[in-house]
Amino acid sequence: MTPKFPGERRALTAEIGQFALILAMLLAVAQSTLPMWGASRGDTALMSFGRTAAQLQGLLVGIAFAALARCFVMGDFSVSLVAQHSNVTQPVIYRFAATWGNHEGSMLLWVLILAIFGAGLARFGDGIREGLLARTLAVQGMIGAAFLAFLIFTSNPFARLDPAPFDGMELNPLLQDPGLVLHPPLLYLGYVGFSVAFSFAAAALIEGRVDAAWARWVRPWILAAWTCLTAGIALGSLWAYYELGWGGWWFWDPVENASLMPWLMGTALLHSALVLERRGALVSWTILLSVLTFSLSLIGTFLVRSGILTSVHSFAVDPTRGVFILALIIGSTGTALALFAWRAPSMRSGALFGGISREAGLTLNNLFLMAATAVVFLGTFYPVIMEAVNGDKISVGPPYYKITFGPVMVPLLLLVTFGPLLQWKRDSLKPLFAKVRWPALIALGTGIGAVIALGFKSVAAGLGFALAAWLIFGALAMLARRWRGAGESFNSRLVRTTPMSVYGMVIAHAGLGVMCAGVTAMSSFETSKVLVMRTGDVVAIGPAQVTLNNVRDVAGVNYTATAASFSVRQGDSIRDLVSERRFFPNSRNQTTEAAIAAGFTGNTYVAIGEPDPSGGLTVRLYRHPLVGWIWGGALLMALGGVASLSDRRFRLGAATPARQMLPPMMVPAE
Numbered sequence: 157m158t159p160k161f162p163g164e165r166r167a168l169t170a171e172i173g174q175f176a177l178i179l180a181m182l183l184a185v186a187q188s189t190l191p192m193w194g195a196s197r198g199d200t201a202l203m204s205f206g207r208t209a210a211q212l213q214g215l216l217v218g219i220a221f222a223a224l225a226r227c228f229v230m231g232d233f234s235v236s237l238v239a240q241h242s243n244v245t246q247p248v249i250y251r252f253a254a255t256w257g258n259h260e261g262s263m264l265l266w267v268l269i270l271a272i273f274g275a276g277l278a279r280f281g282d283g284i285r286e287g288l289l290a291r292t293l294a295v296q297g298m299i300g301a302a303f304l305a306f307l308i309f310t311s312n313p314f315a316r317l318d319p320a321p322f323d324g325m326e327l328n329p330l331l332q333d334p335g336l337v338l339h340p341p342l343l344y345l346g347y348v349g350f351s352v353a354f355s356f357a358a359a360a361l362i363e364g365r366v367d368a369a370w371a372r373w374v375r376p377w378i379l380a381a382w383t384c385l386t387a388g389i390a391l392g393s394l395w396a397y398y399e400l401g402w403g404g405w406w407f408w409d410p411v412e413n414a415s416l417m418p419w420l421m422g423t424a425l426l427h428s429a430l431v432l433e434r435r436g437a438l439v440s441w442t443i444l445l446s447v448l449t450f451s452l453s454l455i456g457t458f459l460v461r462s463g464i465l466t467s468v469h470s471f472a473v474d475p476t477r478g479v480f481i482l483a484l485i486i487g488s489t490g491t492a493l494a495l496f497a498w499r500a501p502s503m504r505s506g507a508l509f510g511g512i513s514r515e516a517g518l519t520l521n522n523l524f525l526m527a528a529t530a531v532v533f534l535g536t537f538y539p540v541i542m543e544a545v546n547g548d549k550i551s552v553g554p555p556y557y558k559i560t561f562g563p564v565m566v567p568l569l570l571l572v573t574f575g576p577l578l579q580w581k582r583d584s585l586k587p588l589f590a591k592v593r594w595p596a597l598i599a600l601g602t603g604i605g606a607v608i609a610l611g612f613k614s615v616a617a618g619l620g621f622a623l624a625a626w627l628i629f630g631a632l633a634m635l636a637r638r639w640r641g642a643g644e645s646f647n648s649r650l651v652r653t654t655p656m657s658v659y660g661m662v663i664a665h666a667g668l669g670v671m672c673a674g675v676t677a678m679s680s681f682e683t684s685k686v687l688v689m690r691t692g693d694v695v696a697i698g699p700a701q702v703t704l705n706n707v708r709d710v711a712g713v714n715y716t717a718t719a720a721s722f723s724v725r726q727g728d729s730i731r732d733l734v735s736e737r738r739f740f741p742n743s744r745n746q747t748t749e750a751a752i753a754a755g756f757t758g759n760t761y762v763a764i765g766e767p768d769p770s771g772g773l774t775v776r777l778y779r780h781p782l783v784g785w786i787w788g789g790a791l792l793m794a795l796g797g798v799a800s801l802s803d804r805r806f807r808l809g810a811a812t813p814a815r816q817m818l819p820p821m822m823v824p825a826e
Contacts, residue, residue: 170235170314173223177314180216180271181304183209187274187297191290195363203290207278210293213300214275221268224313225255234320237261237313242324243742245714246332253336254327259461259477260313262340266457267303269341269348274300277352277377284373291359292352299351302484310477326742329715335395339388343415346385347453350422350446352377354492357446361495366443366503371433374446376801378429382422383797389415390790401748401763403778405678405786408557413536414456417529421449424525427518427575435580436507437515440500441522447496451489452529458482459536510582517575524568531560569623569672572665573630577637595633599626610681620676627669631662660800667792674785677758683779688772698779700726700753700760707773715740717749720764720773724753735764735775759783 187209194202224237228251233239241258242251256265274296281289307313356374360366392415393405406412425445431438458481509515535552542548577591603622607615638658639651685697689704696702705721717738724731733751740747753760758781765774 167230167232169223169226169230169232170316173220173227174308174312174314176216176220176223177304177308180213180220181301181308183213183216184297184301184304187213188294188301189297190294191297192294192362195287195290195294198287200286203286206290206293206297207281210271210274210278210296213297214271217264217268217271217304221255221264224261224264225252227314228252228255231324233322233324234316234318235313236315236317239317239321239324241327243326243714244323245742246327247713249334249337250327250332253331256340257327257331257336260307260311262344263303263307263311263461264313265341266344266348267300267307269344270296270300270303270351273349273352273377285369288356288359288363288365288370288373291362292355295355295358296351299355299488302488306477306480306484310480326714326740326745329738329740329743329745329747330399332714333395333399335391335399339391339395342384342388342391344388346381346383346388346422347415347418347456349377349381349384350418350425350450350453352381353425353446354450354488357443358492358495360443361492361499364499364502366432366439368433368436371429371442375426375429375433378422378426379797379801382419382426383794383801385415385419385422386790386797387794389419390787390794393790394787397783398750398752399747401750401776403684403750403761403763403776403780405783408535408552408554410536411456411459413532414452414459417532417536418449418452418456420525420529420532421445421452424522424529425449428522431515431518435509435515437509438519440496440503441519443503444496445522447489447492451485451492454481454485454488458485507581509580512578512583512585512588514575514578514580514583517571517578521568521571521575524564524571528561528564528568531557531564535560566619566623569627569668572668573626573633576634576661576665577630591633591637592630595626595629598629599623614680617676617680620680621673624669624673624676627672628666631665631669634658634665635662655803655805657800657803657805660796660798660803662796663799664793664796667789667794667796669789670785670792671789674782674787674789677782678780678786681781685777687775687777688768688770689775690772695775695777697760697777698758698781700724700779702760702762702777704773704775705732710736712738714742718764718767720751720775722751722762724760724762726753726755726760733762735762737764737766754784756784757781 187206190202191206191209194200194205224235226232227235227238228242229248231238231242231244231251233242237258237260238254241254241261246254254261256262274293277289277296278293284292353374356370356377360370392412396407397403397405425442428438428442428445432442458478461478461481535556539550539552542550573592573595574588578588599622602625603618606621607618610617635654635658638654683698685695687695689695691704691706694701694703701724703723703725705723707718707720710717710719715738717736719734719736722733722735724733731753733753734749735751736749738747738749739745748763748765751762753762758779761776761778761780763776765776768774
């Protein structure tokens with residue numbers, strides 16, 4: 157597709173998008189007030205307006221997003237944003253992805269996903285109590301109105317340039333990658349998806365009623381957001397691994413942490429909502445987690461756009477925009493917490509449970525998840541706080557997380573298998589130990605075998621592999637016990653009737669074990685070399701031998717590059733790979749494209765640097781054992797979420813009328 161140039165008649169696409177945003181904001185204001193008023197008066201017409209407004213708002217924001225995408229694809233450089241982040245030489249896929257490869261466009265994507273979730277809630281909310289749905293959509297409308305105002309008044313994506321340039325600048329070369337097409341949308345689906353849980357929680361606090369039906373209505377939305385966020389983080393880690401040329405999968409960058417914190421909190425929320433749905437317990441805890449999870453998502457948005465952090469993920473924007481988002485965080489979170497404080501005295505804890513029970517196990521898991529979140533939060537914001545207090549610039553890196561995050565996660569991983577094997581309400585230790593006997597023996601054997609095979613200096617690695625086996629075989633044990641039923645023999649009928657949510661839980665927990673094995677191998681056995689190579693040189697790295705075949709200059713669509721061809725021999729297998737150092741003349745930037753020989757047991761990673769004065773080429777070589785298991789395990793966890801979402805119980809009515817008529821803030825004791 158050939159972009160249009162400003163010499164041709166300027167289309168009104170940007171004005172259409174701008175007008176759609178303004179209409180969407182006005183509609184969001186109406187959505188945030190009229191349904192709330194109608195719910196307080198019992199006015200069915202006003203409550204129904206919320207559903208219509210939410211769907212119309214989704215349509216209008218969709219029109220605005222489509223208008224901006226068209227401006228990018230068609231190369232309308234009279235739009236300032238297009239001129240700053242696009243170029244006629246960019247492939248069309250990156251001109252399209254550039255729509256959200258900047259501050260204004262990414263915020264429009266953020267608002268679009270918020271509107272889609274609101275429209276989806278309106279469209280598929282038939283089983284939800286009318287007053288609760290109206291109030292929930294009203295809160296969604298408030299969030300939408302705030303962010304639409306932020307877009308229109310501080311971050312207008314449709315601002316014009318006059319006169320328009322004949323060519324644009326360029327999308328950041330680091331972003332000219334297929335990862336840009338998938339990673340941000342998935343990440344935002346996770347971030348923004350938690351807004352539904354926040355809105356449900358705020359609506360329940362306003363209404364004064366929380367019950368098991370409320371948990372059943374909100375849990376699919378939590379699960380959908382968690383699934384997307386899991387996949388988004390995994391793809392972002394993979395993208396950084398092969399694109400930045402540094403050979404790592406996680407750097408504890410503050411903006412990476414900004415996605416990890418809501419994931420940890422969202423995991424706790426997902427399990428807490430399950431307890432509330434099944435047993436009517438953890439009422440206050442679930443409401444509080446709903447508020448805090450979305451608040452952490454907003455904090456992530458603030459970190460990227462405030463200018464307080466220097467990160468490869470950050471947008472270089474005016475700090476005043478960060479102040480606007482900070483005000484939104486304080487306003488939304490502060491109001492929700494004030495509502496919580498007001499209603500908390502009237503909340504009842506719900507059904508009682510014993511100290512050894514599934515409820516207790518999931519609660520303990522949640523406490524460790526909260527502790528892990530606190531560790532990451534402190535490491536992320538401590539440098540910011542210190543700089544604000546006394547001007548000292550400090551950094552908190554991997555050593556901090558190694559001695560703080562790891563000790564919290566190890567007991568959490570041990571507990572993960574126990575929770576689903578416990579009985580609801582009350583259990584005892586003797587039958588529990590019988591249930592985990594085989595996973596424990598396999599894990600113990602795995603750990604001892606790893607230490608013997610790898611050497612007694614690898615005790616930490618042995619522990620990591622033992623934890624991985626514990627998680628994987630513990631997940632399979634859940635399924636095996638269910639298939640045996642009350643007896644000890646296999647029951648094929650139970651296989652056919654096992655809910656998809658059970659399969660989803662097993663897949664997700666096993667995926668966590670696979671990821672644990674990958675992290676253990678990478679942390680314990682990664683090797684690297686940095687050296688100067690010349691044509692014909694052969695270097696051994698781990699079990700592989702790397703040969704530099706030739707170095708040549710190549711020309712891409714919008715870049716020139718130095719390309720080095722390598723052969724990687726491992727056993728009888730030989731793979732030819734190319735690593736490039738690209739130069740983009742429009743933006744005067746350089747990027748590194750790594751050459752990766754990926755395999756089941758690990759990757760051989762090759763990245764070239766600057767030419768050496770002696771005539772050679774600087775080359776970085778890495779051996780990454782089981783690194784693919786990290787992303788494979790994370791994607792298995794996301795697949796578990798998809799499997800759980802397909803459970804037919806999520807598509808059925810949530811509650812009986814009798815259960816809906818419970819007194820305010822009370823839940824049934826089952």
